[in-house]
Amino acid sequence: MAEECSVYILLTNTGTLFTRLIQGYTRAPYNHASISFNRELSELYSFGRKHANNPLNGGFVREDIKTGTFSKYPNTTCVLYELKVSGREVEKMKRVLHIFIRSRQKYLYNILGVIGIALKEPVEFSNSYFCSQFVAEILDRSGIKLWNKLPALVTPDDFRQSSRLRLVYEGKLSEYSTT
Template sequence: MTEEKSFVYILLTDTGTLFTSLIKRYTKAPYNHASISFNKELTDMYSFGRKKPNNPLTGGFVKEDVMTGTYSKFPETTCVIYQLEVTTRQVDKMRRVLDVFIRNGEKFIYNILGVLGVSINEPIEFSNSYFCSQFVAEILNRSGIRLWDKLPALITPEDFRQCKQLELIYEGNLFEFEPIKKHFH
């Protein structure tokens, strides 16, 4: 019996904010935020980022909403979207891992020191503390999906761009992505 195939989506974005501009100046990478979505319309999407769209200083685990969350404040957001073929069993595992984050959302904080750790190639990890690409890599890792030979605490959005297992399905303005346009208009 063959395992049923499914997809998850990795969204990398650049909102053009001061914070992301500072990160970009250092990383030289076009995108500096990573999210994971369980559907192509990006309505079932999660990451570590701003808890309040107008305040970059309050970060943590977030269910992202393209139309009402942080992205809604930045209509010029550019993005790249990849799909990753996975098994339904792997999706079930991801959902179970994600459920721990959802149930304990307030206990998780944004790992700003971890971002600095990446810059010196030294993983800086704290319990209940993640940055965006570390979180996405952690969800994949804990589900048996190993895309890199390094710790999630060293994974950057650029690592997703360089990953051969991910299939590019869109690059451009986030709000011009056809499944979003169809779903919200």
């Protein structure tokens, strides 16, 4: 039998103006998605702000739950899910992730893609993603199909609705602990 591993999907709500605007439309409790290969969330990746003080400069980011953008918003709420996958699927995901890491400077935040979700029309540009599109792309390119839709149409709430994800934690991100 293949080795069973876990990856973690973190959904957050910082309460910023941008997230409140998205939430006003989606009515979903969380509007940002990130992926991690460990429960400690020490390696957390997404598409979002490159600098905590500048919401307009976005792209591929390695996030840290203790510093950076999340530390500026101590009341950030979150939900953490575990996705059981094979060791081979994790290898594939890490290979895809390393493509993003190696070329991180060329990636942009796909703000038009966020608008595309509202219109139910995928808006895709090469090297341009929004947070949930990025996480869905990592899974999709690794052969993991959680939904029957393009990554460019996946929202953070789609992760919340997936029956393959198991709830690990829900509450304030600043209070999250693996112990």
